[in-house]
Amino acid sequence: MSNKINKIIEELKSLTLLEAAELVKQIEEVFDVDASITGGGGMVMMPSENNESNVTPVEEKTQFDIVLEEVSASKKIAILKVVRSITSLGLKEAKELVESAPKIVKEGTSKEEADEIKNKLEEAGAKVSIK
Incomplete structure (x- = not known):
């Protein structure tokens, strides 16, 4: 090995575990690689899949359903009033x-x-979820 590489190896040996973890994280960010992929017992660094060209935009959900999950018996009338105002049901x-x-x-x-x-609905005492 060259003198330069030997110096780097000696420096790496002196790092604490926390410093080594920070170094790995920094290498991943700077060189856009993923050091967590292993093969054959050793560490293999592969380009990560976070390249901008590989990123497909996730469409944001625009329509939601409101689900009445649970109604306590003591709050039923108040919840019923809110449901009627929301849905225009009889x-x-x-x-x-x-x-x-x-x-x-x-x-x-x-x-x-x-x-x-x-x-x-929650103010009236219902348990509600949005899906």
Whole structure:
């Protein structure tokens, strides 16, 4: 080995475990490689798959469903009122929806509207999820 490589090896031997981990992380970032891939018992450095050319944009979800997960018996009337105002259902249909939880209250809403509906239902005492 060359003198330069020997010096680097000696420096590496003097590193603490934390310093060595930081060095590996820095090498991965600078050279765009993944040091966690191993083969044949030794460390193999392969180009990571985080190249900008390989990154496919993930489409952000734009439509959400509000699911009424759970209704406590003591809060049923308050929740029923909120469900009626959200869905424009009649009293009988809204009551059936509330009593058959878990059930979708509203489908295909925007994120803002879904959050608003969730807050209203939770204020009334319901357990709600957005999917």
